[in-house]
Amino acid sequence: MTSMNQQSGKNGPIEQYDVMVIGAGVSGMYALHHLRQMGLSVRVYDGASDIGGTWWYNRYPGARVDGPGSPFYSYTFSEELIQEWDWEETQSEQSAVLAYLEHVADRFDLRRDIQFDTWVQDARYDEATQRWTVETDTGVHASAPFLICAVGALSTANMPDIPGIHDFAGECYHTGRWPHEPVSFEGKRVAVIGTGSSGIQSIPEIAREAEHVTVLQRTPQYAFPAGNRPITPEERADARTNWDSFVAKMRSNFGGFPYDNQPRSALEDTPEQREALYEELWQRGSFKFFLDLYSDIATSEEANQSLADFVRAKIRKIVHDPVTAKKLLPDYFVITKRPILEDGYFETFNRDNVSLVDLREDPIERFTRTSVVTRSGEHPIDMLVLATGFDAISGSMLRLNPKGRGGMSLAEKWKDRFHNYLGLTVAGFPNLFMIHGPGSPGVFYNMPLGAERQMDWIGRCLRHLDEQELGAIEPLADSEEAWGAEVSALANATLFPRTDSWWTGANVPGKPRYFSVYLGGSIYYQRIYDMADNGYQGFVFEKENQPGNAEAS
Ligand SMILES: Cc1cc2nc3c(=O)[nH]c(=O)nc-3n(C[C@H](O)[C@H](O)[C@H](O)COP(=O)(O)OP(=O)(O)OC[C@H]3O[C@@H](n4cnc5c(N)ncnc54)[C@H](O)[C@@H]3O)c2cc1C
Numbered sequence: 001m002t003s004m005n006q007q008s009g010k011n012g013p014i015e016q017y018d019v020m021v022i023g024a025g026v027s028g029m030y031a032l033h034h035l036r037q038m039g040l041s042v043r044v045y046d047g048a049s050d051i052g053g054t055w056w057y058n059r060y061p062g063a064r065v066d067g068p069g070s071p072f073y074s075y076t077f078s079e080e081l082i083q084e085w086d087w088e089e090t091q092s093e094q095s096a097v098l099a100y101l102e103h104v105a106d107r108f109d110l111r112r113d114i115q116f117d118t119w120v121q122d123a124r125y126d127e128a129t130q131r132w133t134v135e136t137d138t139g140v141h142a143s144a145p146f147l148i149c150a151v152g153a154l155s156t157a158n159m160p161d162i163p164g165i166h167d168f169a170g171e172c173y174h175t176g177r178w179p180h181e182p183v184s185f186e187g188k189r190v191a192v193i194g195t196g197s198s199g200i201q202s203i204p205e206i207a208r209e210a211e212h213v214t215v216l217q218r219t220p221q222y223a224f225p226a227g228n229r230p231i232t233p234e235e236r237a238d239a240r241t242n243w244d245s246f247v248a249k250m251r252s253n254f255g256g257f258p259y260d261n262q263p264r265s266a267l268e269d270t271p272e273q274r275e276a277l278y279e280e281l282w283q284r285g286s287f288k289f290f291l292d293l294y295s296d297i298a299t300s301e302e303a304n305q306s307l308a309d310f311v312r313a314k315i316r317k318i319v320h321d322p323v324t325a326k327k328l329l330p331d332y333f334v335i336t337k338r339p340i341l342e343d344g345y346f347e348t349f350n351r352d353n354v355s356l357v358d359l360r361e362d363p364i365e366r367f368t369r370t371s372v373v374t375r376s377g378e379h380p381i382d383m384l385v386l387a388t389g390f391d392a393i394s395g396s397m398l399r400l401n402p403k404g405r406g407g408m409s410l411a412e413k414w415k416d417r418f419h420n421y422l423g424l425t426v427a428g429f430p431n432l433f434m435i436h437g438p439g440s441p442g443v444f445y446n447m448p449l450g451a452e453r454q455m456d457w458i459g460r461c462l463r464h465l466d467e468q469e470l471g472a473i474e475p476l477a478d479s480e481e482a483w484g485a486e487v488s489a490l491a492n493a494t495l496f497p498r499t500d501s502w503w504t505g506a507n508v509p510g511k512p513r514y515f516s517v518y519l520g521g522s523i524y525y526q527r528i529y530d531m532a533d534n535g536y537q538g539f540v541f542e543k544e545n546q547p548g549n550a551e552a553s
Contacts (some may be wrong), residue, residue, distance in 0.1 A: 007143075012141060013141070014133065014141045014142060014143050015043065015140065015141070015142040015143070016142070016143055016144065017040075017041045017042060017043045017142060017143070017144040018035070018040035018041045018042065018144055018145065018146065019035050019040050019041075019042045019043075019144050019145075019146040019147075019148060019462070020042075020043050020044075020045070020132065020134055020142060020143075020144040020146070020147050020148070021035075021042060021043070021044040021045070021147075021148045021150055022044075022045050022046075022120050022123070022134075022147070022148070022149050022150060022151050022400065023044070023045075023046055023053060023149070023150035023151045023152055023155075023396075023435075024044050024045075024046035024048065024050075024051045024052075024053065024110075024114045024116070024150075025046075025051075025052060025053020025054055025055075025056075025150060025152055025155070026052075026053060026054070026055075026075075026101065026447065026448050026451055027053075027150035027152075027435040027436060027447075027451035027454075027455070028044050028046065028053070028114075028148075028150035028435075029051055029101065029104060029105065029110055030075060030077065030448075030451055030452055030455055031044075031148050031150055031435065031451075031455050031458075032044050032110055032113055032114065033077070033108050033110065034077075034452075034455050034456065034459050035459065035462075036113070038459055038462070038463065040462070042113055043113060043115065043142060043144070044110075044113055044114040044115065045114075045115050045118045045119075045120050045134070045136060045140070046114060046115070046116055046118065047117065047118065047119040047120075047137075048116060048117075049116050049117050050102075050116060051101055051102065051105045051110065051111065051114065052097075052098050052101045052102070053152050053155060054152065054154060054155065055094055055097045055098040055101060056098060057155075057176055057177055057178070058094055058175060058176055058178060058198070059094055059095075059178040059179070059180065060173075060175040060178040060198060060201070060202045060385075060387075061183075061201075061202050061205035061206060062201035062202045062203075062204065062205040062343070063093065063094040063175070063178075063198070063201060063202070064089075064091050064092060064093040064094060064097075064201065064228070065091045065092050065093075065097060066091060066197060066201075066226065066287060066340075066341040067257075067287050067446060067447075068090075068257045068259070068286065068287045068288055068291065068446075069089070069090050069091040069092055069228075069286075069287070070087035070088075070089060070090060070091070070092045070096075070231065071085075071087045071231070071236070071239045072246070072250065072257060072258060072446065073092065073097065073446070073448060074087070074100065074448060075104065075448055075452065076247045076250065076448075076449060076452060077452055079243055079244075080107075081103075081104065081107075082239060082240060082243050083240055083243075085100055085103060086236070087100075087231055087236070088230060088231060089228055089229065089230055089231060090227070090228055090229055090230075090231055090286060091226060091228040091286070091341070115136075115138075115140065117138065118136045118137065118138045118140060119136060119137040119138075120134050120135070120136050120400060121135055121136060121137055122134065122135040122403075123147060123400060123402040123403070124402070124403045124407070125147075125402070125403065125404050125405065125429060125430060125431070125432070127405055127406075129143075129545075130145055130430070130431065130471040130472045130542065130544070130545065131143045131144060131145050132144055132145070132146070132147040132402075132431065132432065134147070145431055145471070145472075146431045146432075146433070146462060147402070147431065147432045147433070148432075148433045148434075148435065148455075148458065149396075149397060149400060149402070149432065149433065149434045149435070149437070150435045150436075150451070151396035151397060151399075151400055151434075152396050152436070153390075153392060153393045153396070153436045153437075153442050153443050153447075154176070154389075154390045154392055154443070155176075155390065155395070155396045156390055156391040156392075156395035156396045156399050157174045157176040157177050157386075157388075157390060157391075158388045158389050158390050158391050158392075158395075158507060158508055159174065159386065159388065160193060160386065160388050161509070162364055162366065162367060163365070163366040163367070164366040164367035164368060165367045165384075167367060167368065167369055168367040168368070168369060168370075168372075168384055169369040169370065170370065170381060170382045170383050170384060171183070171188075171382065171383040171384070172383070172384040172385075172386065173383075173384075173385055173386065174386040174388065175194075175198035175199070175202060175385065175386065175387045176198065176389070176390060184209070185206050185209040185210040185383070186209050186210070186211075187210075187211050188210050188211055188382040188383050189210070189211055189212045189214070189379075189380060189381045189382050189383070190206055190210045190212070190213050190214070190381065190382065190383045190384075190385060191213075191214045191215075191216055191372050191379060191381045191383070191384050191385070192206065192213060192214070192215050192216065192385040192387055193216045193218070193364075193384070193385070193386055193387060193388055194216075194218065194386065194387035194388045194389060195215065195217050195218070195219065195220070195221050195387070196221070196337075196338070196340065196387065196388075196389050196502075197338060197340050197341075197389075198387040198389065199215075199385075199387030200221060200223050200340050200341075200342050200345045201342070201343075202385065202387060203215060203345060203348055203354075203387075204342075204343060204344040204345055204347075204348045206385065207348050207351055207353060207354050210353065210383075211353060212353045212354075212355070213348075213353060213354045213355075214355050214356075214357060214372070214379050214381065215349075215354065215355070215356045215357065216357050216359055216364065216372070216374075217327065217328075217356060217357065217358055217359060218359045218360070219330070219332075219337075220327065220328050220329055220330040220331070220358075221330055221337070221340055222308070222311045222330050222334045222335070222337075222339070222340070223340040223341065223342035223345055223346070224282070224285065224289050224290075224311070224339065224340070224341055224342065225282060225283075225285030225286075225289075225341070225342065225343075226285055226286065226341035226342060226343045227284055227285020227286040227341075228285075228286070228343065246258045250446065250449055251449070251453075251522065251525075252522060253521075253522060254521035254522055255291065255444065255445055255446060255521055255522075256445045256446030256449040256450060256521075256522065257291060257446055259288065259291050259292075261291075261295075262291065262292055262293060262294065262295055263295055264294055264295060265294055265295055265296045265300070265303065266294035266296055266297060266300065266302075266303035266306055266307075267296070267300065267302060267303060269294075271306070274294075274306050274307075274310075275310065277292075277293075277294075278306075278307060278310040279310075281293070282310075282314065285341070286341070287339070287341060289339075290335060290339050293307070297334070297335060298333075298335055298336065298494045298495055298496060299493065299494050299495065301333070301495065304333045304334055304335075304336075304495055307334045307335075308330070308333065308334040311330075311334060312329050312330070314346075315328050315329055315346055316329070318346040318347060318350075319346050319347075319349050319350065320350050321349070321350075324349050324356050325349075327356055327358040328346065328349065328356070332499045332500075333495040333498060333499055336494075336495050336496050336498065336499035336501065337499060337501040337502075337503075338443070338501065338502070338503070357374055357376075357379070359374070362374045362375050362376045363375055367384075372384070388507075389502055389507055390502065391508045391511070392443070392502040392503070392505075392507070393436075393437075393438045393442060393443065393502070393503070393505075393516050393517065394414065394418050394437075394438045394505070394516060395508070397410060397414075397434060397437065397438075398410060398411050398414060402429060402432060404426070404428040404429035404430070404432070405428045405429070405430070406428075408428050410426070410429070413426070413428060415512075416512055417484070417512050417514040417516075418437075418438035418439055418484075418514070418516055419477075419480045419481070419484060420434070420437060420438065420439050420475070420480055420483065420484075421439075421475030421476075421479045421480045421483050421538055421539075422439070422440070422475075422483060422524075422527075422528050422531070422538075423436075423437045423438060423439035423440025423441075423442065423483075423487075423518055423524075424437060424440065424454060424457070424458070424528070425473070425474060425475045425539070426474070426475070426480075427474055427475045427476060427477045427479075427480050428474070429474065430472040430473060430474040430542070431472050431473060431474070433458045433461075435451050435454050435455060435458075436450060436451065436454070438516035438517075439483060439484065439487050439516060439517075439518055440454065440517075440518055440524065441517065441518050441519075441520065441521055441522075441524045442517055442518075443503070443517060444517045444518075444519060444521065445521065445522075445524075453525045454528075457525075457528050457529065457532065460532060461473065461532065461536070464532070464536070465541070468541075469543065469544050470541045470542065470543060470544060471542050471543055471544035471545055472541065472542040473536070473539050473540070473541050473542075474539065474540060475538055475539050475540070476538055476539065476540055478538075479537075479538030479539070482538075483538075486518075487515070487516070487517075487518050487519075488515070490518065490519040490520055491515040491517070491519055494519065496515055496519070497515040500513075503515055503516065503517055504516070
């Protein structure tokens with residue numbers, strides 16, 4: 001393999017690396033570290049001004065980890081990191097996660113190979129040289145045999161297209177692009193569109209300060225108590241002393257967490273027993289609610305109904321005004337949208353300064369310079385908060401829109417749905433790898449751990465190519481179709497695809513509706529390693545500098 005140098009192209013010098021990585025979030029940072037350990041020259045590009053991705057952008061009030069959080073929302077590759085970093089809370093707030101990632105960047109001296117404030121505008125594969133070239137908005141022109149896209153499954157902000165929205169003259173912020181300077185809500189009339197995770201985390205915080213908050217709700221949500229609390233010294237010591245066994249458990253657990261899987265069906269229990277379990281989990285709170293649930297909540301309509309009824313009863317009990325409570329009652333299969341953790345969300349609707357507009361019966365007609373107009377009338381506002389989420393999972397890859405063999409664009413290839421193999425590679429796009437791409441466990445898995453595990457596989461694949469003097473790898477089209485069918489079959493055995501969600505692409509107008517997460521959990525990692533052990537089944541290789549000289553595997 002080559003090391004970093006420069007060649008001249010028609011637009012000036014072309015920087016040469018072994019690997020280029022797009023994205024310096026949790027995934028890209030680990031990719032850089034891992035590839036460096038392999039002795040490769042690496043360049044990372046990120047449009048943001050520093051490391052952190054999600055945790056750099058999402059600074060809205062209330063933003064925090066909501067998975068079974070710290071210390072398990074962290075890297076596992078270095079035991080020193082767990083020994084030396086003091087997580088304070090079970091669900092760390094954004095600034096704490098960012099501080100941790102900054103520590104990682106310092107400790108492993110990552111920033112020297114990352115180019116910030118640099119947006120990759122074009123990425124193209126050249127079949128003759130078996131190399132990718134990228135061009136950035138800062139005029140960088142660089143080339144490498146391998147391109148790793150760590151562009152983020154929740155990175156491309158979903159901006160609503162509502163008549164007049166650009167005329168609104170007040171402050172307007174998207175939760176996923178929150179300003180770095182403090183935002184004051186004091187004395188302001190604030191409208192929030194969206195009640196997904198970001199809306200539900202931020203609304204109680206905004207309501208504490210604002211003069212008035214108008215929640216513009218498109219979909220009522222099931223939300224569960226966050227149960228955030230300080231990590232006890234005993235828990236911290238336990239994680240440190242028994243880190244190896246924690247990591248082993250995380251790697252074998254379905255979702256990548258250090259817990260046992262719950263094997264019991266809801267239908268084995270009586271309604272009273274179910275109620276008792278739900279109540280116990282509700283009182284304890286945290287994402288562990290979902291991990292300790294019955295095994296068939298997402299597959300049996302009857303089991304699902306029992307939990308949905310439980311949550312709806314809780315909402316009715318918490319929210320004093322029955323008309324508002326009714327509007328807040330969700331009517332889809334529970335947990336078939338990304339489960340949401342809340343801290344005082346439903347109670348917020350008992351405040352005098354909060355009102356709820358159900359957009360299904362009272363839709364937004366337009367914005368003016370000073371208000372939002374819904375069918376029932378005008379709501380004067382000073383600030384608009386767009387908690388409208390992301391063009392998730394495939395959105396950032398489509399925005400990058402790399403060009404593969406023959407100049408084919410990814411947008412063209414994915415116009416009806418994503419086509420890829422293992423959620424990692426794409427036919428017609430040799431030597432391109434995705435982390436947390438569509439068709440991988442991605443957002444259904446502990447994401448830092450998932451990034452490490454996918455990246456380790458990519459590293460091993462690059463080593464294989466080097467040792468075998470191979471110049472390019474790409475999946476066969478048939479492998480992609482079989483993988484897509486497997487992803488669908490797993491999803492169709494559940495209730496997930498029956499609900500509109502960002503997992504299905506339904507939150508973005510015009511996006512093909514397709515459930516795009518591999519629901520096999522940790523089995524996935526076994527699968528991809530087995531395929532590698534069996535000579536990279538489903539892939540085709542080219543010898544170095546001999547394009548067209550393909551060898552199927
Ligand atoms: C509020 C919030 C809470 C979350 N909580 C959890 C949780 O509790 N547990 C969990 O597992 N996950 C959680 N997630 C998911 C989170 O996104 C992942 O855990 C993880 O941070 C993703 O890291 P990443 O590096 O893959 O992507 P990102 O952090 O999204 O980073 C991608 C980077 O790529 C850059 N980029 C993209 N395209 C280009 C381009 N063309 N040119 C240059 N740069 C580009 C972006 O600027 C960005 O910095 C949460 C997400 C959000 C939004």
